[in-house]
Amino acid sequence: MINKRPCVILVADSNMAATFRGYFKRDGWHLSLGCAPFEMNTDVGADLLVDEGGNDPGVYTKGHELLRPYQSSHHRALVVLDCEWEGAPDKAAIVEHITARLVTSGWAEDAVKVIAIEPELENWLWQDKPQVADALRYKGENPLRQYLADSGWWPAGVAKPPRPKEAVEWVLRQTRRPRSSAIYQELAEYISIKGCTDAAFAEMHAAFLAWFPVEIPA
Template sequence: MTQPSPRRDVIFLVADAAMEQMLRGFLGRPQFHRSLRCGPFAFDPGADVIVAPTKDPGVYGTAHQLLSPYERSHRRAVVMLDAAWEGSPGSIAIQDRVADSVSRAWDEFAVVVIEPELEAWVWQDNPHVAKALKCPADFREILAKSEHWPLDVPKPPDPKAALEHLRRKHRADRSNAAFRRLAEQISVRHCQDLAFNHLCQQLRAWFPETS
């Protein structure tokens, strides 16, 4: 009798291609688990990522259906979407609705709601940001002068507007590949973003570090 294939570790449902590229960058690093301070687990972008065809509203409304084909092939599910989109009910309502939907079929899952949106993960006062975005090295000063990122705050108040300013005025890369390059290079150990830390904490719980 043919034995069933072993179930894969985690399926990631993401709202768009930019999130997919960010995941590819983080989880495609050599020994990526060491940066995240968790144990190793398998990640294959071709088998372990679903990009929702209807973006954030589709993930919000149909996460359970989108994950349904993977209930037998994967042990755990992570759902990722932005909090800011037209018609959004807010991060708390998104978290509750998606968690309730996914919990009907999955015992182990996480819902990661990025506040306000993925661009919040881009920003660090770090030269790797300029290299990844292909923008001027003094991007921090540029954004301070344009009032997109005041010097006394750790992140731009509107992360997407800050990125769009660099794209419009300073030819920053408009492709989703910029998110992958950024995730391949920036430090994650001191990131204070709540959604990113929630993702890391869940991965550590599922895959504890080994001595």
């Protein structure tokens, strides 16, 4: 009998893969989520998969096919993609479509979770924390939060930049740092999990708590 792995994660692109890789590299990562620890090999092709086309529509249309071979080797499957791409339906429709195809292909409904991020992954990474400025190599006189507010990218009183991906790209242009997956991994290693207020992240958090609950001694 095959000893199944705890969970396989399918993501839409290399930046998402780097984000998960950075998170699972953290010491005691499970403590931040409040779930039980579980084994996760973030080498691509092990427990972490990336759509070969590197895009969200690919995950939307064939995520169930990419994950079908893993039904025999993994107990659960998590799918993560952005909501914003050309021709995309709304978030609820994205989640319903992918979930239905996963279940039809053979996964149990309680063994799959689809996370659609509005509008995109960068919403998880923006926090008013010095670690974000460090990862983006920002060394301006004013704090990065104020710099973005003054430049119209992050209005005062708003939890996240309205255009999170474009805000990242703009800061990188100012700091002359090429955009790369390494930046996403670095951010995920150091940002505050409690400081992530994004709804999709909360949904993923809830899934991990349900799938991997902490056992309370009798």
